[in-house]
Structures are given as C-alpha cells and as structure tokens.
Amino acid sequence: MSAARAQLSPRLALPGLLLCATALAGCNEEKSATPPMQPQAQVSIVVLHPQPVAITAELPGRVAANLVAEVRPQVNGIIKSRLYEEGGDVKAGDVLYEIDPAPYQAALDSAIAAQRKAEAAVTNAQVRASRYQELFQRNAGSRQDMDDANATLAQAQADVASAKASVETARINLAYTKVTAPIDGRIDKSALTPGALVTANQATALTTIRKLDPINVDVTQSSTNLLRLRDDIAAGRLRFTGLGVAVKLKLDTGQQYDKSGKLEFAEANIDETTGTFRVRAEFPNPDKLLLPGMFVRALIQEGIAENSFLLPQRGVGRNTKGEATGKFVGPDGKVEERVLTTRRSVGNNWLVDGGVKDGERLIVEGGQLVRAGQVVTANEVSVDEATGELKSANRRAELDAGNSAKN
Structure with missing residues (x-):
C-alpha cells in the first residue's frame, strides 16, 4: 500500500507544481507592469x-424729416393746373399749383387806376395850394382858404399812399395764384386736383414737402441710464466724449447704415409718463435710403472706459x-x-x-x-x-x- 503511494506521488505533484509556477509568473508580471500616462487636456x-473701450448705447429710434412744409393756398380761387410730379424732388420757388388769376389781375388793374387818379388829384391840390399861398402873401386871400388848400393837398397825398398800398396788395394776391414750394425736398401726392375750389389758409394742405438730406433720427434714452452714465463719469470709470460724437445706425433689417451721423441735441426734460428723454442725431442721406417714420437703432458712443478688460462671452459662465x-x-x-x-x-x-x-x-x-x-x-x-x-x-x-x- 505504501509502495503504491510512493509511485503515485510524482504524478500528482507535477500538475500542482506547474500551476504554482504559472501563478507566480503572473504575480511577477503584475508587479512589473506600470500604468500608462494620461495625456493632459x-x-x-x-x-x-x-485697453480703452468705447462704451456705446444701442437705442431705438425713428427717422424724422429735417424740414417739413405743408403747402396751403393763400388766396381763394379755382385750381387751374398742377405743375409738379407727385413723389418727385422740388426746389424752393418751384411753382406747384396755379390758381385762376383772372379776378386778381382785374383787382390789380383797378388798384393801378385808382393810384393814377389819386396822383392826378395831388397835382391839382398842389397847384391850388400854391395859388392860395401867393394870394395870402399879397394880402389878397384869407388864411382859412390857404389852410383848406394845404389840407386838401395832404389828403390827396395820403390817398396816393393808400392807392400804392392797394396796388401792392393786389400784386401780392396775384403772385399768390402761383403756389410755390417753400423749401427743397421730396413732395407728396396732391390732396386736390385741378378744378377744385380752395380758400386762403384752409385746413387741408394741398401737399407736403419733406427735406430728406440731411435727415434726423430721434432716439429715446432712459433717465436711469443717464444717471448711471453720470455716476460712471464722476467716479472716473468713464471719460465723457461730449456732443458731436459719431453715431451709427442699424436698420430694421439688421444691416448697418454706411454713413455716420452726429448728435445735435438732447432734451432738457424727462417725460413724466415714460421716464425717458429724446436725443436727436443728424445723418447725411444723399440716396434717400432713410425715410421719415422708419424704425432704426442708433449706436451712440457715450464715453471711453480707460484701462478696461474685454472678456469674450464664450469664456464667461455662471x-x-x-x-x-x-x-x-x-x-x-x-x-x-x-x-x-x-x-x-x-x-x-x-x-x-x-x-x-x-x-x-x-x-x-x-x-x-x-x-x-x-x-x-x-x-x-x-x-x-x-x-x-x-x-x-x-x-x-x-x-x-x-x-x-x-x-
């Protein structure tokens, strides 16, 4: 029995020795291996x-015409013709309408005739006054007659002056039958057509002229921003650049207007309802791209922030x-x-x-x-x-x- 065990022991021991050797080799490999280096992010x-940073405010605003003139007749009459193209550009002094001048021409002729009659009466009164002066000097006439003659002469001269004024009035009324443009600008459509009856200084304007070059932009600024701006200036965080600074425009389409404007004035009072005040800028508008009533956004430079840091928004979180x-x-x-x-x-x-x-x-x-x-x-x-x-x-x-x- 013991001999059999002696013969079987080597067979059983060999696999065990192999397993132990394998395990030891694996342990040695684990001890010798090092973790891989992680790359840096x-x-x-x-x-x-x-750097100095220009502080700008983007404010909503509306385009407004530089000048606006409503054209109204200054005499009564029938419109004889319209002499301008609707929607076109006109110059100051261009004839826009013609009112029937016949009655005013007749009034002028009558006033001229009255002036000539008054001038003839002056000549007669001068001769009579001179005659009574001579008679009085020779003691052949009374002082009363001489005084009456001088009074008649003075009245005749006054009649001449009145007649001249009547002539001038008639001439002005005749000139008013040609309705002219008071300013340069673009003219609207006509409110009345030839044949319409008009009256002097009527409520309905015949048409409207707007000067578009240069053109104004009215923007609103809040009183809160005004106070904050003044605090920044007083604390030295902002250097004020004053009026007359450049102003940029952003159109309603998002496109930026290619010409710069300048500040003209800021209102000296705050609107009690909205808490805002108005700032006006003027822009050149040679191509008539800006039209009255158009909505825009004005980029106004408020001041310069010295020694400031600008951080890209993509690098700032919350x-x-x-x-x-x-x-x-x-x-x-x-x-x-x-x-x-x-x-x-x-x-x-x-x-x-x-x-x-x-x-x-x-x-x-x-x-x-x-x-x-x-x-x-x-x-x-x-x-x-x-x-x-x-x-x-x-x-x-x-x-x-x-x-x-x-x-």
Missing part, C-alpha cells in the same frame, strides 16, 4: 490686456448663484476658477471691472471638460470680434482629438 486661451465666472490657466498650468465683476456687454464681449489682471489667460474653449486644479495644455488663440468665434478653424478639431485621446 488641451484648452484654447486668450491673453487679457487692459455659477449656481448667478454670478459671472471664468476659468483661467495659471503660471503652473493649473486651472483656476474665479468670480468676475461684469459691467455690461460690448459686442460679443463682457466689460469686466474686477477679477482679472494684466496678462492672465482665460479659457475660451474646452473649459467644460476641465476642473479647477487640473493641469492642462494651453493653446493661445484669437477671437473674431464680429462673430465671437475662434479665428483658427482647426482648433475645435485639435481639442476634440486631444480630449478623445485623454478619455
């Missing part, structure tokens, strides 16, 4: 520097408290997150008052994939001011590739 950053935050790459390559003090938006940027220093690096892409304290690889890029997009078209592909390799 790649982010896009912009380097921040202080925390759970609603505060503006930004992620930065520190000198050691680690991500830092901090709260920012934003004042207002400027285009596709935020104007920041606090939380930023010169030369700091703000993450503008890839910040959602990293956390504070993480070491990252920073790639400097620039941001298109007009669109807010990165100017390097390949940056997103590079970031996606790097972050995929990390995962």
Whole structure:
C-alpha cells in the first residue's frame, strides 16, 4: 500500500507544481507592469490686456424729416393746373399749383387806376395850394382858404399812399395764384386736383414737402441710464466724449447704415409718463435710403472706459448663484476658477471691472471638460470680434482629438 503511494506521488505533484509556477509568473508580471500616462487636456486661451473701450448705447429710434412744409393756398380761387410730379424732388420757388388769376389781375388793374387818379388829384391840390399861398402873401386871400388848400393837398397825398398800398396788395394776391414750394425736398401726392375750389389758409394742405438730406433720427434714452452714465463719469470709470460724437445706425433689417451721423441735441426734460428723454442725431442721406417714420437703432458712443478688460462671452459662465465666472490657466498650468465683476456687454464681449489682471489667460474653449486644479495644455488663440468665434478653424478639431485621446 505504501509502495503504491510512493509511485503515485510524482504524478500528482507535477500538475500542482506547474500551476504554482504559472501563478507566480503572473504575480511577477503584475508587479512589473506600470500604468500608462494620461495625456493632459488641451484648452484654447486668450491673453487679457487692459485697453480703452468705447462704451456705446444701442437705442431705438425713428427717422424724422429735417424740414417739413405743408403747402396751403393763400388766396381763394379755382385750381387751374398742377405743375409738379407727385413723389418727385422740388426746389424752393418751384411753382406747384396755379390758381385762376383772372379776378386778381382785374383787382390789380383797378388798384393801378385808382393810384393814377389819386396822383392826378395831388397835382391839382398842389397847384391850388400854391395859388392860395401867393394870394395870402399879397394880402389878397384869407388864411382859412390857404389852410383848406394845404389840407386838401395832404389828403390827396395820403390817398396816393393808400392807392400804392392797394396796388401792392393786389400784386401780392396775384403772385399768390402761383403756389410755390417753400423749401427743397421730396413732395407728396396732391390732396386736390385741378378744378377744385380752395380758400386762403384752409385746413387741408394741398401737399407736403419733406427735406430728406440731411435727415434726423430721434432716439429715446432712459433717465436711469443717464444717471448711471453720470455716476460712471464722476467716479472716473468713464471719460465723457461730449456732443458731436459719431453715431451709427442699424436698420430694421439688421444691416448697418454706411454713413455716420452726429448728435445735435438732447432734451432738457424727462417725460413724466415714460421716464425717458429724446436725443436727436443728424445723418447725411444723399440716396434717400432713410425715410421719415422708419424704425432704426442708433449706436451712440457715450464715453471711453480707460484701462478696461474685454472678456469674450464664450469664456464667461455662471455659477449656481448667478454670478459671472471664468476659468483661467495659471503660471503652473493649473486651472483656476474665479468670480468676475461684469459691467455690461460690448459686442460679443463682457466689460469686466474686477477679477482679472494684466496678462492672465482665460479659457475660451474646452473649459467644460476641465476642473479647477487640473493641469492642462494651453493653446493661445484669437477671437473674431464680429462673430465671437475662434479665428483658427482647426482648433475645435485639435481639442476634440486631444480630449478623445485623454478619455
């Protein structure tokens, strides 16, 4: 029995020895293996520097004509003809309508005849006054006769002056039968047609003329913004640029008007109902693109914020408290997150008052994939001011590739 055990032991021991050797080899391999290096996340950053920033206000407004003239007749009569093209441009002094001049021509002729009659009476009165003067000097006539003759002469001279005034009035009324344009501008359609009866200074205007070049834009500004603007100027955060600054226009289609205007005046009172006041700007309008009543948005430069930081909006987020935050790459390559003090938006940027220093690096892409304290690889890029997009078209592909390799 013991001999049989001695013979069987080597057979049973061999598989066990092989299993132990295999297990030991696996343990040695696990101890010698090292974990693979994780690649650093790649982010896009912009380097921040202080700069003077033009503070502009985008305000709603309406286009208004520079001059408006309602054309009305100044004499009674029948419209004989219309002498302008509706919707066209006219010059000051152009004849627009002609009222039947026949009765006014007759009145002028009658006034001229009355003036000549009065002048003839003056001649007769002068001769008579001279005769009575001579008789009185020779003691051949009475003083009363001489005084009566002088009074008659004075009355005749007054009649001449009155006749001249009547002639001038008749001449003016005759001239008023030709209704002329008081200003240069574009004329509307006619309210009346030839053959219509008109009266002097009637309520209904014959037509309206509007001067369109230059043209005005009236915008409204809130009193709250005015007070905030004055506080910023007083605190030195804003340098006032004064009236006469350039004003840009954005049309209702979103297109920007290609000509700049300038501020003309701001009202000195606040509307009690709306809490706003009106600001007027004047724009050149040679192509008549701007028309009265058109809705526009005016971009008015309020002042200059010196030594300010503009942070791309794509690099600024919000925390759970609603505060503006930004992620930065520190000198050691680690991500830092901090709260920012934003004042207002400027285009596709935020104007920041606090939380930023010169030369700091703000993450503008890839910040959602990293956390504070993480070491990252920073790639400097620039941001298109007009669109807010990165100017390097390949940056997103590079970031996606790097972050995929990390995962």
